[in-house]
Amino acid sequence: xxxxxxxxxxxxxxxxxxxxxxxxxxxxxxxxxxxxxxxxxxxxxxxxxxxxxxxxxxxxxxxxxxxxxxxxxxxxxxxxxxxxxxxxxxxxxxxxxxxxxxxxxxxxxxxxxxxxxxxxxxxxxxxxxxxxxxxxxxxxxxxxxxxxxxxxxxxxxxxxxxxxxxxxxxxxxxxxxxxxxxxxxxxxxxxxxxxxxxxxxxxxxxxxxxxxxxxxxxxxxxxxxxxxxxxxxxxxxxxxxxxxxxxxxxxxxxxxxxxxxxxxxxxxxxxxxxxxxxxxxxxxxxxxxxxxxxxxxxxxxxxxxxxxxxxxxxxxxxxxxxxxxxxxxxxxxxxxxxxxxxxxxxxxxxxxxxxxxxxxxxxxxxxxxxxxxxxxxxxxxxxxxxxxxxxxxxxxxxxxxxxxxxxxxxxxxxxxxxxxxxxxxxxxxxxxxxxxxxxxxxxxxxxxxxxxxxxxxxxxxxxxxxxxxxxxxxxxxxxxxxxxxxxxx
Numbered sequence: 001x002x003x004x005x006x007x008x009x010x011x012x013x014x015x016x017x018x019x020x021x022x023x024x025x026x027x028x029x030x031x032x033x034x035x036x037x038x039x040x041x042x043x044x045x046x047x048x049x050x051x052x053x054x055x056x057x058x059x060x061x062x063x064x065x066x067x068x069x070x071x072x073x074x075x076x077x078x079x080x081x082x083x084x085x086x087x088x089x090x091x092x093x094x095x096x097x098x099x100x101x102x103x104x105x106x107x108x109x110x111x112x113x114x115x116x117x118x119x120x121x122x123x124x125x126x127x128x129x130x131x132x133x134x135x136x137x138x139x140x141x142x143x144x145x146x147x148x149x150x151x152x153x154x155x156x157x158x159x160x161x162x163x164x165x166x167x168x169x170x171x172x173x174x175x176x177x178x179x180x181x182x183x184x185x186x187x188x189x190x191x192x193x194x195x196x197x198x199x200x201x202x203x204x205x206x207x208x209x210x211x212x213x214x215x216x217x218x219x220x221x222x223x224x225x226x227x228x229x230x231x232x233x234x235x236x237x238x239x240x241x242x243x244x245x246x247x248x249x250x251x252x253x254x255x256x257x258x259x260x261x262x263x264x265x266x267x268x269x270x271x272x273x274x275x276x277x278x279x280x281x282x283x284x285x286x287x288x289x290x291x292x293x294x295x296x297x298x299x300x301x302x303x304x305x306x307x308x309x310x311x312x313x314x315x316x317x318x319x320x321x322x323x324x325x326x327x328x329x330x331x332x333x334x335x336x337x338x339x340x341x342x343x344x345x346x347x348x349x350x351x352x353x354x355x356x357x358x359x360x361x362x363x364x365x366x367x368x369x370x371x372x373x374x375x376x377x378x379x380x381x382x383x384x385x386x387x388x389x390x391x392x393x394x395x396x397x398x399x400x401x402x403x404x405x406x407x408x409x410x411x412x413x414x415x416x417x418x419x420x421x422x423x424x425x426x427x428x429x430x431x432x433x434x435x436x437x438x439x440x441x442x443x444x445x446x447x448x449x450x451x452x453x454x455x456x457x458x459x460x461x462x463x464x465x466x467x468x469x470x471x472x473x474x475x476x477x478x479x480x481x482x483x484x485x486x487x488x489x
Contacts, residue, residue, distance in 0.1 A: 007066035008439035018062025021440035034062030080179035101133035127285030128179035135178030173241035245438030259409025266296025327371030406434030
């Protein structure tokens with residue numbers, strides 16, 4: 001009986017975990033080694049950064065525990081949220097703690113950027129959805145300070161890999177979130193890098209490292225990092241890329257929702273969609289494993305409900321996540337819906353007030369009790385999922401028969417059922433740790449424990465996953481009511 005073990009660090013924008021995966025008889029079992037909080041911290045001047053040194057230490061601790069549990073650990077791999085980066089000097093030291101994408105320094109930057117580099121040109125090059133926190137806009141907002149001392153710019157998972165191996169490389173699935181990559185060529189965009197240098201003084205072509213595809217073995221951990229050297233694999237290092245690998249699909253006609261703090265809603269395609277219509281709909285073309293494209297839209301996700309829950313806790317209103325979902329289930333359906341992707345919902349703080357304002361602007365009222373607020377958010381998410389899936393299919397010419405929800409949000413039974421009702425499609429929910437599972441699958445193939453393409457990886461995902469199925473028509477919400485609700489905003 002062949003046994004292999006791997007460790008995956010999966011860092012989200014609100015928490016992180018290190019998962020030990022054991023591959024045996026075509027099935028991976030998961031064991032949590034370490035879980036830790038993550039979140040932006042404010043500097044003295046009020047700016048939002050990541051406590052990178054603490055994150056790196058937590059990852060190393062998780063990998064050390066995995067190695068202690070499995071002394072023959074075959075490899076480790078890291079995936080994280082998108083777009084953010086750190087700058088290293090010639091000695092490999094961070095020049096500052098990495099900026100958080102929720103910081104307000106990019107407010108208004110896209111509009112200024114497009115004044116001399118048109119939006120349609122950026123989309124034709126990068127295929128990237130315009131969001132003010134895209135790396136290209138962060139770089140444009142960064143100013144000239146520190147670039148003379150900058151030797152290398154590394155995205156967050158690449159930065160963590162560098163700390164383990166001293167190898168500087170940029171993995172393409174993450175790089176494609178930055179809007180600085182030629183998405184069709186899977187290489188840096190010379191035009192975008194040249195504009196950043198000439199217009200903003202950012203020497204991107206000098207500081208960005210070589211690109212690598214997911215599944216590249218970067219090398220062993222450096223001396224002293226772990227009890228013994230362990231190979232480090234550049235997996236699908238953007239968490240959504242790893243999550244999509246784990247989708248337990250049996251057909252190509254599927255849509256996916258990677259559901260957590262953010263919801264990434266889209267399709268897996270063979271080539272990017274770079275039409276003017278796709279640009280107008282603000283869909284992004286991010287790169288995936290095995291030459292695929294993740295054609296998707298970022299939806300604000302459960303972040304909005306997480307922020308509301310934080311506000312209630314601060315007001316000494318203690319409600320568990322399960323209780324909150326139960327209260328939402330008892331609240332009236334579609335009583336109030338909002339545009340969950342309104343940019344005003346991006347930043348932390350006063351989420352309840354902003355939701356109330358959005359409702360008021362569209363002639364609605366939002367009851368302030370937790371059940372009504374949670375139902376508003378979940379109904380609005382289901383509407384956003386419906387819109388994104390329908391638009392993705394229309395723009396790409398790719399039809400779907402099923403929606404797969406992976407990630408933590410797959411455990412929210414009400415949201416999964418509402419998604420089935422809103423889309424009119426069956427929903428398959430799970431695996432909940434889909435991102436970690438996808439990370440582990442790419443590692444396993446990289447070291448020869450699994451052979452084959454995505455189909456082979458997904459056969460292992462299916463064998464390794466407990467899923468729950470939802471069909472439309474269970475809740476008494478006629479299809480026309482979703483249309484009516486959508487018409488309110």
